[in-house]
Amino acid sequence: MAFNQDMKALVPGADVDADYLLYAMIARKHALVSQIGTSAHGTRRMGSASIAELLLPLPRSDEQGEIARALRSIEEREERVSDARSALNELFDAMLQSLMTGRIRMKDQDLRPPEAHAP
Secondary structure (H helix, E strand, O other), rough: OOOOOOOOOOOOOOOHHHHHHHHHHHHHHHHOOOOOOOOOOOEEEEEEHHHHHHOOOOOOHHHHHHHHHHHHHHHHHHHHHHHHHHHHHHHHHHHHHHHHHHHOOHHHHOOOHHHOOOO
């Protein structure tokens, strides 16, 4: 692992929820990225002043927690949906392969809508 002199760390104080700080920083990513410059030796860097001057909304501590929990819940739901989509894509690919190779024959399938299957 290598570190250099341009490493920065943000350590939240007692009145700042760490997860909230993460989401607030992500929300301001464009402002941070615009402050990235090039050092004298050619590497990319962000000055400490750029971070110190970044304005972030700071609601009450309990609100920060609520916001972070809500955003985390959304991320978890997005991940579940993405996993389900991947599983459906894999199923589609497997079914397509079975249909194209003749392992499954369409003439043997009942393709009527579910409501048409009345007893």
